[in-house]
Every structure is written in C-alpha cells, then in structure tokens.
Amino acid sequence: MAHKVSPLAPASFPALPEIPGVRFATAQAGVKYQGRTDVMLAELAEGTAVAGVFTRSATRSANVLDCQDKIGGPSEGRAAILVNSGNSNAFTGRNGTEAVAALSDGVAQALGVEASRVFTSSTGVIGEPLPHARITAKLAELSGALDPAGIEAAAKAIMTTDTFPKGASAEIDVGGTPVRIAGIAKGSGMIAPDMGTMLVYIFTDAQIARGPLQALVGEIADRTFNCITVDSDTSTSDTLLCAATGASGADVSEEAAFAEALEAVMLDLAHQVVRDGEGATKFVTVEVAGAASHADARKVAMAIANSPLVKTAIAGEDANWGRVVMAVGKSGATADRDRLSIRFGDIVVAENGWRAPSYSEEETSAYMKRPELTIGVDLGLGEGRATVWTCDLTHGYIDINADYRS
Amino acid sequence: MAHKVSPLAPASFPALPEIPGVRFATAQAGVKYQGRTDVMLAELAEGTAVAGVFTRSATRSANVLDCQDKIGGPSEGRAAILVNSGNSNAFTGRNGTEAVAALSDGVAQALGVEASRVFTSSTGVIGEPLPHARITAKLAELSGALDPAGIEAAAKAIMTTDTFPKGASAEIDVGGTPVRIAGIAKGSGMIAPDMGTMLVYIFTDAQIARGPLQALVGEIADRTFNCITVDSDTSTSDTLLCAATGASGADVSEEAAFAEALEAVMLDLAHQVVRDGEGATKFVTVEVAGAASHADARKVAMAIANSPLVKTAIAGEDANWGRVVMAVGKSGATADRDRLSIRFGDIVVAENGWRAPSYSEEETSAYMKRPELTIGVDLGLGEGRATVWTCDLTHGYIDINADYRS
Numbered sequence: 001m002a003h004k005v006s007p008l009a010p011a012s013f014p015a016l017p018e019i020p021g022v023r024f025a026t027a028q029a030g031v032k033y034q035g036r037t038d039v040m041l042a043e044l045a046e047g048t049a050v051a052g053v054f055t056r057s058a059t060r061s062a063n064v065l066d067c068q069d070k071i072g073g074p075s076e077g078r079a080a081i082l083v084n085s086g087n088s089n090a091f092t093g094r095n096g097t098e099a100v101a102a103l104s105d106g107v108a109q110a111l112g113v114e115a116s117r118v119f120t121s122s123t124g125v126i127g128e129p130l131p132h133a134r135i136t137a138k139l140a141e142l143s144g145a146l147d148p149a150g151i152e153a154a155a156k157a158i159m160t161t162d163t164f165p166k167g168a169s170a171e172i173d174v175g176g177t178p179v180r181i182a183g184i185a186k187g188s189g190m191i192a193p194d195m196g197t198m199l200v201y202i203f204t205d206a207q208i209a210r211g212p213l214q215a216l217v218g219e220i221a222d223r224t225f226n227c228i229t230v231d232s233d234t235s236t237s238d239t240l241l242c243a244a245t246g247a248s249g250a251d252v253s254e255e256a257a258f259a260e261a262l263e264a265v266m267l268d269l270a271h272q273v274v275r276d277g278e279g280a281t282k283f284v285t286v287e288v289a290g291a292a293s294h295a296d297a298r299k300v301a302m303a304i305a306n307s308p309l310v311k312t313a314i315a316g317e318d319a320n321w322g323r324v325v326m327a328v329g330k331s332g333a334t335a336d337r338d339r340l341s342i343r344f345g346d347i348v349v350a351e352n353g354w355r356a357p358s359y360s361e362e363e364t365s366a367y368m369k370r371p372e373l374t375i376g377v378d379l380g381l382g383e384g385r386a387t388v389w390t391c392d393l394t395h396g397y398i399d400i401n402a403d404y405r406s
Numbered sequence: 407m408a409h410k411v412s413p414l415a416p417a418s419f420p421a422l423p424e425i426p427g428v429r430f431a432t433a434q435a436g437v438k439y440q441g442r443t444d445v446m447l448a449e450l451a452e453g454t455a456v457a458g459v460f461t462r463s464a465t466r467s468a469n470v471l472d473c474q475d476k477i478g479g480p481s482e483g484r485a486a487i488l489v490n491s492g493n494s495n496a497f498t499g500r501n502g503t504e505a506v507a508a509l510s511d512g513v514a515q516a517l518g519v520e521a522s523r524v525f526t527s528s529t530g531v532i533g534e535p536l537p538h539a540r541i542t543a544k545l546a547e548l549s550g551a552l553d554p555a556g557i558e559a560a561a562k563a564i565m566t567t568d569t570f571p572k573g574a575s576a577e578i579d580v581g582g583t584p585v586r587i588a589g590i591a592k593g594s595g596m597i598a599p600d601m602g603t604m605l606v607y608i609f610t611d612a613q614i615a616r617g618p619l620q621a622l623v624g625e626i627a628d629r630t631f632n633c634i635t636v637d638s639d640t641s642t643s644d645t646l647l648c649a650a651t652g653a654s655g656a657d658v659s660e661e662a663a664f665a666e667a668l669e670a671v672m673l674d675l676a677h678q679v680v681r682d683g684e685g686a687t688k689f690v691t692v693e694v695a696g697a698a699s700h701a702d703a704r705k706v707a708m709a710i711a712n713s714p715l716v717k718t719a720i721a722g723e724d725a726n727w728g729r730v731v732m733a734v735g736k737s738g739a740t741a742d743r744d745r746l747s748i749r750f751g752d753i754v755v756a757e758n759g760w761r762a763p764s765y766s767e768e769e770t771s772a773y774m775k776r777p778e779l780t781i782g783v784d785l786g787l788g789e790g791r792a793t794v795w796t797c798d799l800t801h802g803y804i805d806i807n808a809d810y811r812s
Contacts, residue, residue, distance in 0.1 A: 055735075057732070057735030057736055058734065058735045058736075058737075058739070058740070058741040058742075058743070059731045059732065059734055059735030059741060059743045059746070060735065060743075088728075090728070090731070091728060091731045091743065091756065091759065091760060091761075092759075092760050092761075093744070093758060093759035093760030094759070094760075095760060096760070125728060126728025126729065126731055126732060127727060127728035127731060127756065127760065127761055128728075128761070129760075129761075308714070308799075308803070308807070309807055312803070312804055312807035312808045313807065313808070315804065315808045316807070316808030318808070321533060322494075322496070322497060322531060322532025322533035322534075323532065325465045325496070325497045325532055325533060326463070326465065326496075326532060328464065328465055329461075329463030329464045329465030329466065330463055330464075331464075333464070334464070335464040335465060336464075337464070337465045337497065338499070340465070350497065350533065352499060353497065353498075353499035353500070354497060354498050354499030354500075354501060354502070354533070354535075355497075355498075355533055355534070355535075393714075393804065394804060394808075395801055395804050397714070397718070398718055398721065398799065398800060398801050398804060401714070401715055401718035401719065401722070402718045402719070402721045402722030402724070402800075
C-alpha cells in the first residue's frame with residue numbers, strides 16, 4: 001500500500017480554515033490497515049443542512065443506500081459523518097446493512113444525535129464483511145477528541161490507495177460577514193463519471209436550506225466530479241456530502257459568489273483526485289467543442305479520456321493523435337472525419353481530415369513531455385462543448401491494481 | 407516491434423487446406439517495416455462471391471469506405487484482395503482516397519480484373535500518408551508469384567503488433583463433395599466489439615450467392631468477432647472479408663453444416679486474436695446468464711471484460727470478485743445485488759448479495775493461476791445470456807502501447 005507520492009501532487013496540504021459548527025476526530029481502528037488512522041468522525045452543529053450526491057451503481061454499498069434514505073430528512077438537531085477506510089462494506093449482504101445500523105446507532109449514542117442524522121461511508125476492498133465492532137469500540141475515544149482544527153487529520157484517515165490527502169477551501173464575503181468553505185476528498189482508482197466520485201466531504205458555515213443546497217451541489221457535481229475519470233471504473237461507494245452549518249448567519253441562497261466559491265472548491269478537489277490517479281504521471285484536460293450537442297461532446301471527451309491506447313500514448317509521451325481520431329470514431333457521437341480538428345495544447349496536429357500541414361513532430365514531442373497536457377478536439381459541427389479531466393495509464397496502475405488485495 | 411510470442415499462442419500455425427480458386431502472394435514493400443513481408447495479394451477466381459463486415463467507426467479508413475462501396479456489387483469476373491501492414495491509411499484525407507484508388511487500379515491492371523472487384527485493407531499507424539507507390543511497385547512481382555499454397559505467408563505479411571500469425575480451417579462433406587474453409591486474421595490491440603474486428607480473410611470453395619453469404623457472415627460475426635475485446639478501443643480499419651469461389655461445385659446455401667463450420671473457423675480466429683491481445687497472459691471467457699434481456703447480458707459481459715480493474719486483478723491472479731460486482735453495477739444493465747451470483751470456473755464466490763458461505767480463498771487463488779479462466783455471472787432476473795472473450799491487462803500492454811510509433 002506504500003506507493004510513492006504522485007508526481008502531480010500539490011506541494012503540500014493547504015491550510016484549511018476552521019468551519020464554525022464542525023469538529024473532527026480520527027482514530028486507528030485497525031479495520032484493515034495497521035499503524036495508521038482509518039476512521040474519521042465529523043460532528044455537525046444543530047440545524048446543519050446536509051446535501052448529497054451518490055454513485056448510480058446498481059451494486060452500491062449498504063452505506064450509500066442508507067445515506068440516500070436519510071439525505072432528504074429534516075435538518076433539525078445535530079448530525080454526524082463517520083467514515084472508515086480499508087473496507088467498503090459493499091456487496092456484504094445483510095451483514096452490510098447490520099454494520100451500517102451498528103455504526104449509526106453507535107454514533108447516535110456516543111454523540112447524542114438522532115441515528116437518522118448519522119451519515120456513514122466506507123471505502124476499501126469490496127465483498128469482505130466489515131468488522132464494525134472495531135470501529136464502534138473507538139467511538140468513545142473519537143467523541144472525546146473532537147476538534148474544530150482536525151480536518152487535515154480527517155483527510156488522511158479516509159485515504160486508501162491515495163498517495164496524498166486532498167483538501168481545498170474558499171472564503172467569500174457576504175455583506176461584511178465572512179463565509180468559509182472547506183472540503184476534503186479521497187480517490188485514486190475506480191474513478192469514473194456520472195456520480196459524485198469517491199468520497200468527498202465539504203463543510204461550510206453558510207446559511208442555506210437543504211433543498212437549495214442539494215440543487216446547487218448536484219448541479220456543480222455535474223461539471224466537476226462527474227467530469228473526471230481515471231480508469232472508467234465506477235465505485236460502489238461514491239459519496240459526496242456537503243454540510244452547511246449556518247453558523248456564519250449569512251444567508252447565501254441567492255449569492256452567486258457562494259456558488260462560484262463552492263464550485264472552485266469542488267473542481268479543485270476533483271482535479272486532485274485525477275492528480276492522484278493510480279500510477280498517474282500526466283494531468284490531462286480534454287476539451288471538446290463543435291459537437292452536434294453537449295451530450296455528444298461529452299461522449300467524445302469521455303471516449304478519449306477513457307481510451308487505454310490514448311492513455312498509454314500519453315504515458316509514453318508519444319504525440320499519437322491517430323489514437324484520438326480512433327477514440328472520436330468509436331465514441332458513438334456524430335462526427336465528420338473531414339471537419340475534425342485536433343490540437344495538443346496550442347499545436348494543431350490534424351485538420352480537414354488529415355495531418356495539419358504545419359505539423360511538427362519535434363514541436364509536438366516537446367509538448368508531450370510536460371506534466372500537464374491539453375487535448376483539444378473540434379468536431380466542426382455545432383455548438384456542443386465539454387471538458388473532462390483524466391490522467392495517463394502507466395506501469396504504476398498495473399503495479400497498484402494487480403496486487404491491491406494482497 | 408519485436409515482442410515475445412504470447413504465452414497463450416497455439417503451438418504452431420495450423421496446416422490449412424488449399425482453397426481451389428484462391429492464390430496468394432506476399433512481398434516486402436517497406437511500407438514501414440524493414441526485413442519482413444508487409445503486403446499480401448489474394449487472387450479470387452471468376453464468379454467468387456465476396457461478403458464483408460466492417461468497423462462502424464465514424465472515422466473509418468479510406469480502404470474501409472472503398473470496400474463498403476464495392477461489397478454489394480456483382481460477383482462476375484475475378485476479384486482480388488490486397489492488404490498492407492505498417493500503415494492504416496486512416497485519417498489521411500484526400501491522400502488516403504487517392505492511395506486506395508492507386509492500389510485498386512494497380513491490382514486491376516496487374517491481374518486484369520475490374521477495379522470494382524479489388525478490395526484493399528491497410529493496417530498500422532493512423533494518420534501518416536500511405537506511401538502507396540512502394541506497394542504498386544511490387545504488384546508485378548506479386549502477380550507473378552501467386553501460389554495456392556501461400557496462405558501462411560499471407561497470414562504473416564498482415565501482422566502488426568501480433569506475436570503470431572493466425573489461421574483456422576474446416577472441411578465438410580456436401581453430398582460426397584468436400585468443401586473447404588480456410589481463414590486468416592490479424593489483430594492484437596485496438597480490439598473491441600461491434601464490428602468485424604481487425605483484419606480477417608476467409609476463403610472457401612463452397613458455392614453460395616453473395617446475398618446469403620453476406621447474411622450468414624454478418625450473423626456469425628455478431629457471435630464471434632463482435633464478442634471479443636482486448637482494450638475497448640475500436641479500430642478505424644476493422645474489416646472481415648469472406649470469399650466463396652464456388653470451385654467445389656457444392657451448393658451450401660441450405661447446408662447447416664457449412665454454417666457451423668464457418669462459425670467454428672470464425673470463432674477460432676476470434677479467440678486467437680484475444681490470445682494475442684497485447685500483453686495478454688490469460689484468456690478469459692465471461693459468461694453472463696439470468697439477465698433481463700440478451701442486450702443487458704451483453705452490457706454486463708462487456709463491462710466486466712473491459713474493466714481495467716478486473717483485467718489487472720486477473721493479471722495479478724487475484725480472485726478479486728468485488729471488482730466483478732463493481733463492473734456489474736456500472737454496466738447500466740438492470741441488476742439486483744441480492745440475486746446476483748458470481749463464479750470463477752466452477753467455484754461459486756458470491757451469491758445472495760455477499761460472499762458465498764462455501765468460499766475458499768485458497769481454492770479460488772489456485773484457480774486464478776490457470777492460463778484460461780471463466781468468469782460466470784448469473785443476474786437471477788431473466789433469460790438473457792451472452793458470452794464474450796477477453797484477456798488480462800498487464801505491464802506488457804503498457805510496454806507495447808507507450809512506444810508503438812517509435
């Protein structure tokens with residue numbers, strides 16, 4: 001499990017502001033990993049609105065099903081989020097449902113909150129019964145250690161194959177009152193779009209009711225976490241929770257600045273997940289324009305971002321734009337070979353149905369050596385646009401995934 | 407380009423029967439490769455019916471477009487197939503169309519056949535102009551060397567990243583007359599379903615009109631070449647041609663035995679393509695049953711077969727059935743976690759929504775060490791079934807594809 005830190009990682013974990021109304025604690029429960037924290041508890045002040053976006057997998061975990069049951073409920077009373085790493089509690093049958101109930105009840109008792117306000121996530125191997133008693137045994141310790149400054153420790157406790165903890169924050173001013181947002185995420189493999197990817201927890205002291213918060217988070221997730229892919233595989237546990245404590249007293253329901261700040265935090269975290277893609281050595285932005293529709297643009301962007309041949313070419317620093325043509329062709333989107341143009345960064349490599357006359361292998365090869373690349377495709381057909389983010393496919397991915405369980 | 411022979415390769419190239427009415431020749435044209443043959447010419451006797459199945463890529467090559475134009479034409483006169491390796495002539499714009507015309511006209515002149523009866527294929531790198539003059543310069547040599555026994559040499563000339571040439575044959579008896587089928591194929595990467603995968607040429611001396619032959623080949627392709635996947639990437643050049651010379655004089659239009667023999671040859675070749683999957687060390691059969699529909703079964707089978715996480719687990723000989731659960735969940739097919747069962751070979755690993763009570767890690771791990779594996783999934787919902795074939799995802803795939811062009 002000790003893989004070296006991604007070369008695309010930020011220099012350090014950012015300084016995140018404390019969020020009034022939120023306290024964190026972590027513990028070493030030994031769920032699977034030894035010698036590191038693997039459980040985090042977040043306590044949320046009375047009246048905190050909680051919104052969520054979840055995996056659409058047909059085999060989603062017991063925790064996800066339980067969160068989905070609870071997420072629409074009333075926002076009265078305190079709430080809590082409990083997360084463990086090392087075991088996903090997915091495909092664990094009745095045992096999984098019982099485990100979630102035991103965890104929820106345990107937290108409810110330890111903190112004196114309603115079990116219906118306790119949200120749990122589990123991440124790690126699929127199909128192994130979750131030894132939930134190891135976690136509940138730590139709840140007294142956890143509830144005694146709650147600390148408003150504990151968010152970085154929380155980001156570390158939820159890691160699995162991640163090589164660095166992920167955090168992001170923003171602060172806006174609402175009529176003279178500062179409003180803060182701080183988020184953490186984990187995710188590295190089994191990352192694919194169309195769900196709140198992997199585990200993401202965002203906290204803010206903004207005042208906003210659950211309904212508008214849910215609408216906002218869902219909409220932003222579509223442009224951030226649903227636009228990243230590492231390996232096209234979709235987790236059974238993907239969960240994004242956003243908790244607004246209201247402690248600032250500033251109502252942000254109509255504040256465009258809040259939506260923008262929230263989107264910046266979510267996009268930053270989404271990019272960090274890609275930067276920690278298993279084995280990643282390149283951060284790749286795929287920009288598609290000129291498609292017949294936005295849906296077509298997304299199909300093309302995802303076909304490129306998920307193509308093993310495109311991803312291995314990028315790993316090899318090979319300007320193999322022919323594979324981009326291939327991915328456009330297989331995407332299922334309307335495309336006209338002779339209107340298609342492709343660029344790597346600002347270098348036009350193909351246009352009018354063949355290699356650009358200005359193409360320079362030397363210039364393009366030099367570009368490919370950069371750690372951050374942009375592949376641009378213009379289909380020349382309409383106004384459809386999409387941007388997705390991905391990474392390359394390297395020996396590191398094979399190393400990590402050919403022996404993950406052992 | 408010199409990769410070691412796949413461990414899943416057959417012991418040797420099979421002895422293929424000569425097909426009356428078909429002659430082959432090969433040459434070293436130096437399209438890209440040096441010191442090996444890279445062009446093959448097949449001459450087909452007067453009246454040969456030619457059927458074809460092609461890639462559905464929106465960016466298909468000039469050769470594919472030309473074959474599709476020609477394939478419905480009359481079956482009078484002789485015909486020919488010309489194939490080069492080293493350059494796919496795909497995404498080569500007007501230059502590509504001109505190249506195909508030059509090759510067709512060249513063959514027409516050299517053999518005295520109609521250009522409308524000359525079918526060409528090109529395979530190799532995408533987007534580089536095809537140096538077609540190097541090929542036409544060899545047509546006199548090729549037409550002088552035509553040999554009914556040349557099929558093995560033809561199978562070798564069409565290879566790109568293939569590590570072994572692929573051939574298969576069958577013979578049936580039609581009212582005392584022997585009817586022979588012999589086929590060759592190439593393909594190793596950029597292999598995915600929903601098209602006649604890669605380059606496949608099948609020859610028979612059976613007598614059958616073009617219409618019924620086309621119907622038969624199309625139907626069988628759906629159960630064979632359209633049910634294999636190496637990497638989910640779809641070539642711009644995929645072509646399957648089936649030529650029936652009629653030289654045996656045996657009408658097979660109503661012969662079930664012919665259809666069965668043809669299917670056996672096509673399935674054998676399809677499996678050989680998977681066995682030569684880039685970097686493959688395991689041949690994997692994915693059998694899905696109990697789906698709500700055949701289409702759902704196919705979705706699930708393909709989601710499993712294309713999942714990088716499933717494929718790397720197989721490479722690591724890890725019985726990580728949780729990733730199979732993940733792939734079922736992301737497939738988009740109707741699934742009920744609690745009715746799903748999964749087996750590796752005959753070993754039931756998961757049922758009733760969790761790990762099978764009889765599960766033995768030791769027994770399953772021993773099974774995973776085999777070179778040929780079966781993953782069975784029963785969705786427990788209906789009568790939908792599908793079988794697809796794939797291989798694992800290894801360091802070898804990265805080695806081959808991170809520097810293919812160089």
